[in-house]
Amino acid sequence: MIELKNINKSYIQGPNSYHILHDINLKIEQGEFLAIMGQSGSGKSTLINIIGFLDDQFEGTYYYYDHPIHEYTRAQFSSLRNRNVGFVFQNFKLIQNVSIAENVALPLLYAGEKRAVIKERVAQVLEAVGLKGYETQLPKNLSGGQQQRVSIARAIVTRPKFLIADEPTGALDSETSKEIMALFKRLNKENNTTIIIVTHDPNVGAQADRLVHILDGRLTEDQTHRQSKGG
Known part of the structure; x- marks a missing residue:
């Protein structure tokens, strides 16, 4: 599904150049549940920006379903991102003064879907994340765990090929983290959705089928915890 070969990334700041990623080689199969673990400043956020088609300024090759993404234009990157990737963030990024249903519907509205389709799809994903009946509630009236469920519903409502979750349990207590x-895991198993979780928490990383460590912009370990579902 995803194949990165010799990916390098540098930032220019004034007269200085900072080499962030060093010769990253990584393959991710359809249906994998992968965690990328590293401390702050390790390069993990830079790496997922590239994987998630947010950053097209890098050296090396990126093949997505055998398509040479590294040759794509910025507009093509944007189109790929909108059609293929769902994002879940640590701080939920919900619009606080509109309803849960409206928050979840946003990606479909942007995509120009019909209202009947949007209503049906929103109901489906809210039920999938355990929030059936919460459609008219406002985010500010929900717990942190419930708000994260809303953000997951919003991420999967377009039926993306893969999800990127950036520290999705970072703002949650341990019990709520387990629920999320x-x-x-359920979304991965039932829908065969490829999930890439970025974390600095070993407890979160240990729950993925595969754990990749990044340190100082280099991949240092690649561990498989359970048999990969392949693809």
Whole structure:
């Protein structure tokens, strides 16, 4: 599904150049549940920006379903991102003064879907994340765990090929974190959705089928915890 070969990334700041990623080689199969673990400043956020088609300024090759993404234009990157990737963030990024249903519907509205389709799809994903009946609630009235469920519903409503979750349990207590991880596992197993979780928490990383460590912009370990579902 995803194949990165010799990916390098540098930032220019004034007269200085900072080499962030060093010769990254990584393959991700359809249906994998992968965690990328590293401390702050390790390069993990830079790496997922490239994987998630947010950053097209890098050296090396990126093949997505055998298509040479590294040759694509910025407009093609944007189109790929909108059609293929769902994002889940640590701080939920919900619009606080509109309803849960409206928050979840946003990606479909941007995509120009018909209202009947949007209503049906929103109902489906809210039920999938355990929030059936919460359609008219406002985010500010929900717990942190419930708000993260809303953000997951919003990420999967377009039926993306893969999800990127950036520290999705970082703002949650340990019990709620377990619930959110269980939800990710269920989505991965039932829908065969490829899930890439970025974390600095070993407890979160250990729950993925595969754990990749990044340190100082280099991949240092690649561990498989359970038999990969392949693809």
